[in-house]
Amino acid sequence: MSNAYPDTRRGDHVDVYRNRQGEEVRVPDPYRWLEDPDAPETREWVEAQNRVSDAVLGELPARQAYIQRLTQLWDYARPGTPWRRGRRYFRQFNPGLLNQPKLQVSDSPRGPWTDLLDPNSLSEDGTVALMGLGISKDGGRLAYGTQSAGSDWVTWRVRDVDSAQDTDDRIEWSKFSGAQWLPDGSGFYYAAYDAPQGGTLTGTNRNQRLMLHRVGTPQSEDQLILARPDEPDWGFHAHITEDDRYLIVDVWKGTARMNQVWVRELGSDGPFIELVNDFRASFTVLGNDGDTLYLLTDEDAALSKIISWNVKTGEQQTIIPEGTDKIDFATLVQGGLLLVTLKDASHRVTLHNRHGARQRDLALPALGSVMGFSAHQDDTEVFIGFTSYLFPTTPYRAELPGGELEALEQPSINLDVDEFEVTQDFAISKDGTRVPHFIIARRGLKRDGTNPTLLYGYGGFNASMTPAFSPAILGWLDRGGVYVATNLRGGGEYGKEWHAAGTLNRKQNVFDDFIAVAEHLIETGLTSPAHLGIQGRSNGGLLVGAAMTQRPELFAAAIPQVGVMDMLRYHEFTIGWAWASDYGRSDDPEMFSTLHAYSPLHNLEEGVQYPATLVTTGDHDDRVVPAHSYKFMSELQRVQRASPGLSPSHSPGHQHNQHRPTIIRIQVNTGHGAGKPTALLIEEWADVWSFLENHLK
Known part of the structure; x- marks a missing residue:
């Protein structure tokens, strides 16, 4: 040999x-x-x-x-965990052996579902994949990113949800980026790089910029929101609070789970409030009540805690202190906080009120993992995707505060x-x-x-x-x-x-x-x-x-x-x-x-x-x-x-x-x-x- x-x-x-x-x-x-x-x-x-x-x-x-x-084992229907934007629900779905899952839309989380975007039609061999989705607040417009042949480079396009037709918008040289729509659906924030110097697949990626694209305009007219050429290793990720009050920018640096948090009122061109202005810990903004933000952080809490932070006064309070298990992620729901914790590498789900008091546990079907998580802070409806080694990823819905998890569909596989x-x-x-x-x-x-x-x-x-x-x-x-x-x-x-x-x-x-x-x-x-x-x-x-x-x-x-x-x-x-x-x-x-x-x-x-x-x-x-x-x-x-x-x-x-x-x-x-x-x-x-x-x- x-x-x-x-x-x-x-x-x-x-x-x-x-x-x-x-x-x-x-x-x-x-x-x-x-x-x-x-x-x-x-x-x-x-x-x-x-x-x-x-x-x-x-x-x-x-x-x-x-x-x-x-x-045979791959050939089973795989319904993704749905999420809601406006009056519409969206999910990804693969009926079995499609090379790429389709994006679907419905008026109900239980369907019937209509195909909105089929990436399998974008290439003959299935090597063009969806790699990023952003849907406008009213559910009417979709920004979708595609990658080709496995590259991390993403091209963004815009699709009208009602007609399922693309506009002429096209954005190149984006990477490690989402798409965050303005509340009126007129445009979205995204992150981009200059075209790489040297090989497209080997050149270094530095100097990420945060941009604002307006639908119907060429990329060359996109507005620069943030760039720090003096800090070429910094990157930027934007999101908007659900009440449309604040633009939040996470400033990241490399793969360390430490970030800065910058805030300014949406629509303002003034300077950002640098709520966190160094890379001392990890901070994830979960949502807000007016000027009060809720954040998940591991600052002085190796297993993480949840705090509130007033943007105007700077006042901080611990809402849920560090416990014996790591808080893996969390979301705001109507009147409360939903936590996913890790205990010996498997998940638990608990509901707390906004003051941090534990209300109850949500029973999971087995020892496993929460893979999808979707909720709104003014809504009682929550969606959770659950999976384990012998449990196909299954979408669940719960009506809080008292409802239990209910499977929307139960995948069936060709194995006992x-x-x-x-x-x-x-x-x-x-x-x-x-x-x-x-x-x-x-x-x-x-x-x-x-x-x-x-x-x-x-x-x-x-x-x-x-x-x-x-x-x-x-x-x-x-x-x-x-x-x-x-x-x-x-x-x-x-x-x-x-x-x-x-x-x-x-x-x-x-x-x-x-x-x-x-x-x-x-x-x-x-x-x-x-x-x-x-x-x-x-x-x-x-x-x-x-x-x-x-x-x-x-x-x-x-x-x-x-x-x-x-x-x-x-x-x-x-x-x-x-x-x-x-x-x-x-x-x-x-x-x-x-x-x-x-x-x-x-x-x-x-x-x-x-x-x-x-x-x-x-x-x-x-x-x-x-x-x-x-x-x-x-x-x-x-x-x-x-x-x-x-x-x-x-x-x-x-x-x-x-x-x-x-x-x-x-x-x-x-x-x-x-x-x-x-x-x-x-x-x-x-x-x-x-x-x-x-x-x-």
């Missing part, structure tokens, strides 16, 4: 860094040329690698069976989920930290160490990995696999301190947590190294890359997807600079030493037997540019090729499997994952599962 790998050219480029001792460190970067995705040599390399991976994956015995079963169960367990990490994880498996699972098991993780950017339904996971379970989802430090499951414990010089904690769960699964007999695989996406791809380079003997297979693999240069591309709040940067000598110590690309060694590895990426990924995966795969193939004499004794637990392919699957016209067509998702997961099954059974 190793002789079939493309012979990737190695250049002589060397970068010079300084470590924490102040010494110069020379780091070769022989695959620098792969950073240009459009260069002919790079395209030839992509084609050569895909020929190899297509041949390997095409021969996997279970691949066609997975395609057939996943197609009662044959499976979800359990939660805790592993002990290297420093004694308890690490929760969910185990999803067939009932009556035998703990004899032979179960083919996939361990999934993320561990970063304050993101909470809560239970969610996926037809892809069902495909693995249905053929006897076990799926384990971890809740690692670096995430947001236990608040601010849990996140901070997995960042910067503490990033190794994330990898230690993941490895601890793997060891726990082995020690408790659920699986063994010969039957254990690992998978993660994006920051989770970094996790897999670090785990397989630090503890290769623990795993039989590894699936790093769209991963951040070159920790010394990630900040040089698109929005990568924004991740420094979690990672730090290699031009900081203190952080260089930390990054270099775990960077997956820089820790591959000759003479080590690594797990069978399937790397996946998209050639249009402008979030984590594909060069990360290209360079990692090139070096992994090189060290494997340079170690032909490895015997099974180098890798305890893997004596049964000396044939370990190292391949990369590069999807064309796809990006980081958001908006990926159903057909391509089924193909990708069939490849992943059949690869894992081949190496874990």
